[in-house]
Amino acid sequence: MAKDVESFIGSIDQGTTSSRFLIFNQNGEVVASHQLEFTQIYPQPGWHEHDPIEIVTSVERCIDGAVSSFEHQGYNVGSIKAVGITNQRETTVVWNKETGEPLYNAIVWTDTRTQSLIRRLKQRLGHSELQEHCGLPLSTYPSVGKLLWLLDCVPRVKEAYENGVLAFGTIDTWLVYKLNGGPKNNVFVTDPSNASRTMFMDIRTRQYSETLIDFFRLNRTKLHLPTIIHSSDPKGYGSLASTVLRGVPITGCLGDQSAALVGQKGFTPGKAKNTYGTGCFLLYNVGENPVISNHGLLTTVAYDFGGEVMYALEGSIAVAGSSVKFLKDNFEFVKSSEEINRLAETVEDNGGCVFVTAFSGLFAPYWIDDARGTIFGITTYTKRGHIARATLEATCFQTKAILDAMAKDSGRALTELAVDGGMCNSDLTMQTQADLISIPVNRPAMRETTAFGAAIAAGLAVGFWQDVQELESVNVDGQTVFEPKVPKAEAEKRFEQWEKAVQMCRGWAS
The missing domain is CATH 3.30.420.40 (ATPase, nucleotide binding domain)
Known part of the structure; x- marks a missing residue:
């Protein structure tokens, strides 16, 4: 007989080397999880890429794997009320907005191919004021350099840009878009913890800055940027279109390091x-x-x-x-x-x-x-x-x-x-x-704090936890x-x- 008394929150933890799905109860305990490593691609020294499709597939397989374990323990899949996402930040994906097809491998946050490009940007007038606007210095780390390299060096990306169909996103945006069914439902969003890693967002208003976008000489009519919404949102992230959790809402999203701070x-x-x-x-x-x-x-x-x-x-x-x-x-x-x-x-x-x-x-x-x-x-x-x-x-x-x-x-x-x-x-x-x-x-004894942070963001949106004060007594033992x-x-x-x-x-x- 299924255990129906409890409710649970799912958490997608999409990291640099593996994807995971964890299911938490209200005490912050992991009741089921599944993890899969995926391919690390190193085409040249200093280059680091991922296959965007493989990332999505690995996440979907992890969801099904963890839920299978969950059900084997006697729990009912219907007791999973919502799903949160936490992700590797800065890693950059570009795709065709109309077809949903990725136009190149994801360029990973550790990638240093943009070194010479960043040096050139540092010669531009106004580069020293960028950090005041967005909180980040120019380096190979943020997403912007990766996007500029793709526009410079990959003809398919340049062509999509010129045709006005180039969609840009970090891993959170790509996952939400694909998990919602891609272009059919076109859920194209990000949260401020991820958007603040691109160098496109004004750190104070938490919206895109024309000053920043102009500095990088990008045309907003040709480049599609995801809408920035709250990290905890009952509607904005849509719902899963496939897997055994089809129809379950995605209600929280945090970049991995912000998620860990929340989880702690x-x-x-x-x-x-x-x-x-x-x-x-x-x-x-x-x-x-x-x-x-x-x-x-x-x-x-x-x-x-x-x-x-x-x-x-x-x-x-x-x-x-x-x-x-x-x-x-x-x-x-x-x-x-x-x-x-x-x-x-x-x-x-x-x-x-x-x-x-x-x-x-x-x-x-x-x-x-x-x-x-x-x-x-x-x-x-x-x-x-x-x-x-x-x-x-x-x-x-x-x-x-x-x-x-x-x-x-x-x-x-x-x-x-x-x-x-x-x-x-x-x-x-x-x-x-x-x-x-x-x-x-x-x-702490329970060290899955990054995944737990995403679960907290999702749980707060659906009343699983009423407020952050309720979480103070969670995960303090051991x-x-x-x-x-x-x-x-x-x-x-x-x-x-x-x-x-x-x-x-x-x-x-x-």
């Missing part, structure tokens, strides 16, 4: 979280008004829940978990990513090694496009364990640099850091992090707090060595 319940100014995923992203809630950084950080929309809009300062690290994957796949140090932790524990320290994991340049707070991955301090004493430890430390050092910048921009230092993401499963990494930043690191064990002077000394290494890796990719 960072609803008040001063709250911060760090997600250790493929990359590493630290978001700090600054309140209802944006703070434009003077210290290398980004300004982004944390969330827009209709009556409540919150902004965040963000520090983005391009390489985190992917550095562990690199040691596994490229150097073949270990057979699984989990073994890196054990390898790092075979030595007491990094043996004098510092690994600047700038595989695609350095992001916040440095923004050094021409840096590349560099290991300093190798001697005949160096073992694989030292390299493994230096790899884990690289993410922790960059997090420390971002926290220092946030303290300068916001005027107050953080007192505790909430963490999530795959790398935070490593006790060694989290203890190292606490030691280097000299404040406690708090790891937390682990890592207290600093290293004197602050020692932490600063180690950080100075890291900063020296950062300066020495400049200019490698000229």
Whole structure:
């Protein structure tokens, strides 16, 4: 007999290397999930692409897989009231608005092919004022450079633009569009947390800026941009047109890092979280008004829940978990990513090694496009364990640099850091992090905070949770707090060595 008493919320978590679908109950517990990896395409050094159709297919298969598990537990599919979406940000898709056909592979947020294009844009009059308008500096990271490259280098994209049928979107927009049935229903929307990553949106009005679009010399009559709606919306995102959840409404959407802040319940100014995923992203809630950084950080929309809009300062690290994957796949140090932790524990320290994991340049707070991955301090004493430890430390050092910048921009230092993401499963990494930043690191028991954030956005839209206050008691049991064990002077000394290494890796990719 089916269990019908409870209601549930579904969450699509479309990440850089895999797609997932999770089903949450009102206590924030995962009752079913399904995950599929999809193809990573690297056509040239520094290029990173995904197949847009494969992304949609993987999401649909994950929905069906998780619901199958859900039903096997005796639950009724009708008790899933709504679905939220969280997604890799900046990754850019272009398609024909009339046919729904993608015109090129999705260009992934990590892609650096736009380096020379960005340098040219920095020669234009007015480029230094862009961040004041949109919260982002010019770099290879935001979506705009990827779109401009596609217009310059892919004839099909240029032709669609000239014919006025070019649709542009980040992964959230593409997913919503396709999951609603494509051109037939034409649900073409985005939310402010994703739109704020394109360089097209005014960070204060949360609508497209003619000033920004003019700077990039784009014609709005030829380029179709998705309508920006609230992150939590009972109608605007349509409903699923296929899968076993056909007809279930999509009612929430957040870019993955904003979703993680929401999932960590960072609803008040001063709250911060760090997600250790493929990359590493630290978001700090600054309140209802944006703070434009003077210290290398980004300004982004944390969330827009209709009556409540919150902004965040963000520090983005391009390489985190992917550095562990690199040691596994490229150097073949270990057979699984989990073994890196054990390898790092075979030595007491990094043996004098510092690994600047700038595989695609350095992001916040440095923004050094021409840096590349560099290991300093190798001697005949160096073992694989030292390299493994230096790899884990690289993410922790960059997090420390971002926290220092946030303290300068916001005027107050953080007192505790909430963490999530795959790398935070490593006790060694989290203890190292606490030691280097000299404040406690708090790891929740349920670490699916990104997917949970999307579920919260969707759930609030349909009354699954009445307000954010109701969520305060959710996911608080079983937390682990890592207290600093290293004197602050020692932490600063180690950080100075890291900063020296950062300066020495400049200019490698000229």
